[in-house]
Amino acid sequence: MSDQGFMMSAEERRRLLDANAAAARYFRRELLRATNGWPVKYLQSWGVEEVLSTDSAWKVGYAPGTWTNLVDHLRAQGFGFGTLVRAGLVTWTEGGDAVDRHRDQLMFVARDQRLSPVGFVGISQGGHARTVSPVTAAHRPSNVLVGVEEQLKLLENGAIPVVVDRPVDAIAISAVSRLSSGRWVGIPVCGAGLSTAQARMLRRYSTTDQVIVALSGDEPQRNQAAGYLLDLAFFFDRVRAVGIPAGYTPASLVLTDGGPGHLRDVLSAARPLMTYRNTVSRRIASPALDSDPPDRGPGL
The missing domain is CATH 3.90.980.10 (DNA primase, catalytic core, N-terminal domain)
Incomplete structure (x- = not known):
């Protein structure tokens, strides 16, 4: 069956x-x-x-x-x-x-x-x-993913999964990663959210215990993405978040004057996600007000 x-x-x-x-x-x-x-x-x-x-x-x-x-x-x-x-x-x-x-x-x-x-x-x-x-x-x-097979070698070599909404954002992250020693892979959820089964599947093919959730769009969209923390924390020891600047997506960052380096710098600034849903947008938008948390901890 x-x-x-x-x-x-x-x-x-x-x-x-x-x-x-x-x-x-x-x-x-x-x-x-x-x-x-x-x-x-x-x-x-x-x-x-x-x-x-x-x-x-x-x-x-x-x-x-x-x-x-x-x-x-x-x-x-x-x-x-x-x-x-x-x-x-x-x-x-x-x-x-x-x-x-x-x-x-x-x-x-x-x-x-x-x-x-x-x-x-x-x-x-x-x-x-x-x-x-x-x-x-x-x-x-809810039991399938896009992008794992396409980036399997990167995952096997320790690349960090970055959960995004759109396939073009995942492709942009994959391209930047190949210019940055294979640091990341982009995994799109395509507007449907992330299920427990998908989080489990992503962990199965990851050789790192870290995952990043990219927060972009308006506040409801960012809060929805932040909600992935709960499922991801069951399978990854270190769940990180990165706030994409307002008005941009991962793919559009590459099209700015900063080019691929702009997206690379943003992804490199990923932080432990200490809160989620209604407060995450405020915390990500104001990193200077957020004291440095411990490097690791259960579900973080």
């Missing part, structure tokens, strides 16, 4: 994973073929066009705005309609036609605790990132 309560044999799981992997390759091919259009412009506008390189660790893709291109592609590879529907890639119209579930979106692979491809996070033209795959026998949004 899967984590979602669905009965699933090993063979069924293999078929669903194979279908998602094939879809990811198709989406990747479509993005690399693109020479213009909003997906390319969006990535360029945030300074993360490096993902358009064939050797990028981030295998970002694009689901074209067509009705059956993915269906036709995967059917030609031998996947049955039933498998594609159960994998969350295809849906039926009222007229009984099989159509692509994902259309006109940038696509990021969501992986489970085994790092198997079980679903997708999509970014629409408006820049909003969200889980676009339904709950299936293999996929539940």
Whole structure:
């Protein structure tokens, strides 16, 4: 039985994973073929066009705005309609036609605790990132993460996970890290918050006992991010917070005159998170008023 309560044999799981992997390759091919259009412009506008390189660790893709291109592609590879529907890639119209579930979106692979491809996070033209795959026998949004497999070598070498909201921020942190001896990896939660299962998964693939939560956006958004402390403290000994300057995100910091060094300096200033939720924004915004806490302590 899967984590979602669905009965699933090993063979069924293999078929669903194979279908998602094939879809990811198709989406990747479509993005690399693109020479213009909003997906390319969006990535360029945030300074993360490096993902358009064939050797990028981030295998970002694009689901074209067509009705059956993915269906036709995967059917030609031998996947049955039933498998594609159960994998969350295809849906039926009222007229009984099989159509692509994902259309006109940038696509990021969501992986489970085994790092198997079980679903997708999509970014629409408006820049909003969200889980676009339904709950299936293999996929539940609260049990998957984006970015771990792409940065696995950095994690194995001791990089500190930095929890952010958007995939472009995670990519920006990853790029800066590679210029800074691999100090950090960016892990996006895509507006859905961080679950206990996700915190456990992140710890499983981390070789450090430290994690950083990046606080950005308005006060409610910062308080939501600060709330991740509770789940992270179960698995990491040292939970840190870093306040992103008002009006900026990790990705946009790299686009300032300070360049990658600006984001590096901000991440280097991460501090133990002594309070959270309603008071965290005030404390992060006024670090001079916050006396230096002990270097380590349970859950800090």
